[in-house]
Amino acid sequence: MTDPAPETPADPVSAWRRLAGAAVLLDGFHALKHAVRFGAGIRLALTADRAGALALADELAGDVRDTLAELLIEVPHETYAALVPRPHPTAVAALAVRPSRADNLQELARTPRTAPVVVLDDPRNLGNAGAVIRLAAGFGATGVVTTGTLDPWHPTVVRGGAGLHFATAVERLTVEELPPGPVFALDPEGEDIRSLKLPDDALLAFGSERSGLSAELRARADHLVALPMRPQVSSYNLATSVAMTLYHWSATGGAPHAS
Structure with a gap:
């Protein structure tokens, strides 16, 4: 599906309010820069x-500078600040199209995978x-999946x-x-990760900050893996x-070298 074209409205405030409910909020210059680089609508x-x-684009993002120049519409600071939950120091905000669930599922299930x-x-x-x-994006991982109630596309x-x-x-x-592939779940009782080579098609599973791995995920795991950690930590x-x-x-x- 082709993403809708960006809008150049006569009344950007009204357009923002109309679009905001169904769009992904990008806070700040760097969020917009990365989204543009990776093909966001x-x-x-x-x-x-x-x-x-x-x-900033001239200094840090020459590859997308012209695109940003076409996209950015200037509004008074008071207007900008009224439209976002928390104004960013760069005074930039954008609305993007969330990728479709079908496209994400297709990418996650694609085999053979070249990254976990x-x-x-x-x-x-x-x-x-x-x-x-x-x-995960920095390491070139295939994706990030969450289980439970947290929405990974929440604005925060x-x-x-x-x-x-x-x-x-x-x-x-x-x-x-979960997509296919061997599940390597992080657990203090697991095998020391330094003795293992993690395959490219692995699912690398991490428990919640408070309670660790759920019984359901632990039962799905093929390997339990432990990170090195000194006693009493x-x-x-x-x-x-x-x-x-x-x-x-x-x-x-596992990872390709940067060119």
Whole structure:
């Protein structure tokens, strides 16, 4: 399905309010930059400082500078601030089309996979989920799946992901709906990750910040894996655990080298 074309309305405020309910909110210049780089369908992009945003583009995002110049509509700062929950220091906000569930499911189920899928089992912290999506995109993971009630496209998660939801497949599924592949679940009682090579088609599963892996996910696991940790330290932050695991996968030959 082709994404709708961006709007250039005579009344951008009314257009924003009309579109906002069904769109993904991108907070800040960097979120918009990443979304554009990875092909997001941008419906409307506003800024209270167009010159400043384009100066940032000249410095940090020359590859999408012309596209941003076409998209960005300047409005007074008071108007911008009234349209977003929390104004960003770059005074940029945009509305994008959320990728379809069907497209995400197709990408997650595609085989053979060349990079793992990260599974967050009933996560509770929105900021942690956003940080994980940003990490997964950086490592080139196939996608990030959440189970449980947390919506991985919640505005706070998207803010934490810095627009990189559009660089990987992000979807909420049940354990029964997980894509194919061997499940390597992180657990303190598991085998030391340093003794393992994680396959490219792995599902890397991480329990919730408070209660760890659910019984349902544990039963689905093919391997329990432990991160190195000194005695009397109870746990790592969720995003830290994901980063360590993806780094291990990449360092043992899984990730393509940057060109």
